[in-house]
Amino acid sequence: MKTTIQFGPQHPVWVEPLRLKLTMDGEIVKDCELEAGFCHRGLEKKFEWDYNKGAYLSERICGICTQHHSTCYCTAVEGTMGLEIPRRAAVIRTIMLELERLHSHLLAIGLTLESIGFENLFMLCFRNREIVLDMFERTTGNRVLHGINIVGGVIRNIGPEMAKELEDFCDIMEKRCLDLKDMILKSYTIRERMQGVGVMSEQLARDLCVVGPVARGSNVPYDIRAVAPYVLYNEIKVKPIVETSGDCWARSVVRVRELFQSIDIIRQCIPLLADAGEDIFAKSKTLPEKEYFTRVEAPRGELFYYAKGKKSKEMDRIKVRTSTYGNGPGFVPLIKGSHLADVGLITITFDPCIGCFDR
Amino acid sequence: MLKILANIGKNLISKPYTSNYPFTPYQHFPGVRADVTFDGTKCILCGLCQRSCPAECILIHKEQEQIEYLNTQCIRCGYCVRVCPTNAISQNEVYTKPSRQRLTVYTKVTNENAPVIKKRMAAEAAKKAAAEKPATAGTGPAKPAGEKKVDEKKTSA
Amino acid sequence: MSLIELSRKKSPWVIHVGTGGCNGCDLEILACLTPRFDASRFGVMSTGNPKHADIMLVVGPVTLKYKEIITNLYNQMPDPKVVIAVGTCASTGGIYQGCYGHCGSLDKVVPVDVYIPGCNVRPEAVIDGLVLGLDILNEKERKILEEKKKSKGAA
């Protein structure tokens, strides 16, 4: 019996709209067609306004990698006017970036587990995530959309007390993540479901130019933090975490292992706060006029911003290439030939962020 | 598998992590960004916040000397707080409760140092002085006319 | 209050629709269902199925492509139903004012009963909004019954 299943745009497994048109043969998917654009708001056009407001708009492209979007945008605009941000601001930005990677990866792992019906660990992931969100609320004043990055620096300082709290947070988080790692890696049913499912070979990964944990799960050591260091990653060396098997399991394990990497980077950043000067904001004397681009390693992979000024407060052009946009074509070949039960799992291990995807 | 078993055992014994929210009051950390309030005694009606707001949720009515703040449209970014030259805008720490209609908050500006108000008061004073000079009967019709003007603007807005 | 009205207040099943926001509010709705703010204390259950749902939580400005789907979902929900606009974007459009890709607020597409302001909304606000929506459920049912009576009387 051949049937066509419309997977989405409103589907329980995704919180965001995306449509997969699946042609089925029994339980096996014969053909798959990806339809996006349900989230298209036209933000790149909207960016042609006051560059200060743009920082807030760039945050709202995607709520999960807020900090990465706004950092990338601010760095690009700062580049167009040749502005150097104070060191303290750079340290604070790096801490926030890594905190965000923690919360995003916990979310991705949790949703992956939920898509295979493991409610208990899903709840545990979200419980751990609440601790990160609390930390965000203390440091930035909001749980998800932080709004501390502006062109020229940040608006909230991390004082010595907060630094102490961050250290405590790192200890608690590491212990909790270790527990989580044990539970995930040693569970029989999770391995049964994920190993050997949705295998993306290294060649395919290179051909499709996938980025982020998806590429690293397929043995492509591509991490912008190591390849083209930005803010503080010149000093803090990052070694890309790579898994070789390329299946759903590998992609999830990369995320689990990156949790510890992020905690480690935060730990390295905290002492740097004490040495950095008190300035967190540098006022620019010029207006954006040149062209500039930046790349940032978002939780989902490479994030690219191109900015062009026209010697006025308004920007001429901002181009955004998000990580999910690079990964999007990747899941279509994997879904072909898989079970219907695995469709949700495969897409979720790509950690699709449709808000980024469609902009 | 054993680790998960141990974990669920621990969960069963320990108290639930759930906060008892509607029954216990809302608790927040200091410095949480919620909606903003305007201080009418400090505002000088310069309009910087209106121009800088990314969500276009602040409308300054200079003639009526009041600020219209669309609470439901505000994105709580805090940019207006930063640009305000007189610190008339402050950010609350308690979130706005949900409602069945969209919320709009009007704030009347009473700051006498605001240029617009200064101008008006000067004009009024001049008018008053002008009215008092020729005859005492002239003061009657002058004031209602001014008020009517404001009313017209309100209805049109 | 009859038993059915009581149970209607005690068991709201929600459908969560993300239309085109930044999914910050989506995350907070998920946070509502998970241990910290466990909304299942009030009987809230997330169904991905409009036919089983009482309350529709809509997140984000309604994009042009999604407009039709929202109306479809709304029509598929059995009465009494409540629509909650979660967050600034769904209520008014928020920061996306004037973008060409969306049709502004949710109330241009389907009637909205509760507005939850906030960008992004706090989970506490979502819980408050749900509690507010529960009263409306019974109100709406009474209205529907009255209309039915009227139409019967007229016939």
Place this chain on the structure above:
Amino acid sequence: MITLDDPIIWKIAFPAVMLILAPIIGGLLIGIDRKLTARLQNRAGPPIVQPFYDVLKLFGKEDKIVNKTYLVFAVAYLLTVVLSTGLLLFHYDLLVITFMFGLSFIFLVLAGYSVRSQFSYVGSNRELLQMLTYEPILLLVVFLDRLVTGSFQIDAIWSFTEPAKTEPLLYTLPLALLALFLILPIQLRKSPYDIAEAHQEIAQGPVTEYTGKFLGLVTIAHFYEVFFVLWFIGLYFVQNWAVRIGLMALAFLFSIVIDNVTARLRVDQMIRQVYIIGLLLIIVNLAYILITGKWIA
């Protein structure tokens, strides 16, 4: 004067009362299940009477009628489940009860096929596969019961071999009971074998299109199912009420804990696991009763 020892009490009055109480007990059990699951996940969870609120609410909702066949199957599903529960309580033929219970699943599957929803189709397909998985095991277990007691009648469980000797089934068929525990998650629709109603994959499976009262009927049928499955397990120790209830509670707790420590498996994995482990258990048990000579032709 009717005393407590009167057979009328135990043959007619008690089963009748239990049949009326069955949905209430089943609903409460599901409520306890939801509360306990929530606690295992470190959250507060809904009140225990939540399933009743849900059902009552569903009866106050509008019915969106897709087609009439679909509705007939919902009623048929409920009736067959009630009938099989009644037959079990009134000590009828075990084989008939098993098939009647299977029939209720068939009605659910037909309901899924009777609407034009892809999710219902897939859900029904999976429901059928699940039936194919657990039904042979269940039938073999019933067959083992027959081998030990000498008759398919439930009354024979009390007094098999000879009237004086009443040995619990548990002593002769421990592995068959384990096999029943293995298919318990399928019947109670719990992880790891809850594939037919995997809402992350196919919405609610066969019941996707039901609304209002008819979803309420399906839910009530599920209450009966829970009661039926646990009562069936209780047959393995009928001699002592305390042990019998303990056995049911054990099965119930087992299903909850397993639900919380496993992910959902795929259809092919489920069939492989259940067949291999279930058949192995049954064969070993069969060998045991054959060797010890505890069987009656």
